[in-house]
Amino acid sequence: GFLGSNIYPKCKSNSKKQILFPLSSAKKFVRRAIVGEDMFEILQSISDVSSVVSDFKDYELIIKIHPTDSLNIPLYKLATADNKNVKIVLSGNINEIISKSQLIIVYEGSVATEALGNGRNVICYNYTNRPSYVTSIYQHVNHDHKKGAALKMAYTKIELSNEIKNLLNYSSSAIESPNLDFVLENLKTNYNVKKVVDDLINNS
Numbered sequence: 001g002f003l004g005s006n007i008y009p010k011c012k013s014n015s016k017k018q019i020l021f022p023l024s025s026a027k028k029f030v031r032r033a034i035v036g037e038d039m040f041e042i043l044q045s046i047s048d049v050s051s052v053v054s055d056f057k058d059y060e061l062i063i064k065i066h067p068t069d070s071l072n073i074p075l076y077k078l079a080t081a082d083n084k085n086v087k088i089v090l091s092g093n094i095n096e097i098i099s100k101s102q103l104i105i106v107y108e109g110s111v112a113t114e115a116l117g118n119g120r121n122v123i124c125y126n127y128t129n130r131p132s133y134v135t136s137i138y139q140h141v142n143h144d145h146k147k148g149a150a151l152k153m154a155y156t157k158i159e160l161s162n163e164i165k166n167l168l169n170y171s172s173s174a175i176e177s178p179n180l181d182f183v184l185e186n187l188k189t190n191y192n193v194k195k196v197v198d199d200l201i202n203n204s
Helices: 026-031 039-053 067-079 094-099 111-117 133-140 157-168 178-188 193-203
Strands: 017-022 059-064 086-089 103-106 122-125 151-154
Touching (some): 039 122, 039 157, 103 111
Parallel strands (some): 017 103, 122 151
């Protein structure tokens, strides 16, 4: 049906390495007028994180949602439609999921401190640049992943991608360039590849 096959009651392990993106209750977000989050901003954060992680082909994005938000699953599905390596998880022990994850990305929530306590690096994707629980603890925790579990901040999709590469020691060459894909596609269809490359250079 509409929900598809990537909705799981619990997080089941597979051969792919995983990046965890846990969500606090959407109802809790909307109630917190002091910060002003709304469902549209939550969906934007899901869409952005899903889009960025889709470039890391050997990683699966685990989105752990709050059990009371199951009615929002169709919206979360739409927000992650462009990434085939996404698994939306309804329940399960968060500490177990953290322990199986190579990296944790948060928008907000106390899972950040739980992950740091479990020795996992955390990136806060604060694209709204608003104060939150995570920003309040930022100055009190480690930021250098070479010294232990670290909390990093990212405010744009580019910053998020760069922090993921840095924390996972991910080679930039492992991520295909959209421009290169464009050139190769034109090559297949007998376009003037030299002109395409020149145009890309001139427009970059």
